Amino acid sequence: MAELVTKTYAMPVQISKIEGVGYRAECTILPGCFVDGSTLEKVLTDIQEAIVLYIEASRERGLQLPEMVSAPGSAVLTIVPVAVPS
Numbered sequence: 001m002a003e004l005v006t007k008t009y010a011m012p013v014q015i016s017k018i019e020g021v022g023y024r025a026e027c028t029i030l031p032g033c034f035v036d037g038s039t040l041e042k043v044l045t046d047i048q049e050a051i052v053l054y055i056e057a058s059r060e061r062g063l064q065l066p067e068m069v070s071a072p073g074s075a076v077l078t079i080v081p082v083a084v085p086s
Helices: 040-060
Strands: 013-018 022-027 034-037
Touching: 013 040, 022 040, 034 040
Parallel strands: none
Antiparallel strands: 013 022, 022 034
16 A cells, blocks of 8 residues: 655744634634634644645645645644743
């Protein structure tokens, strides 16, 4: 059986806190690609899956995708809280 070849991309994701819901994660270069969830961990996992599904569906339909930035296989998305004095 042929080995599945994958490529890793660095995708811009905006994360917002939504009162009463939790969080929203949105891939800013894929229109309409967003997820909501009660925890930060949940939206990070779900947005990765949503991006893959979005790209696969777009390719199947022959739609043009935006330019994606290749990233090393060891790329990690992380959020670091920073407290800045006002």
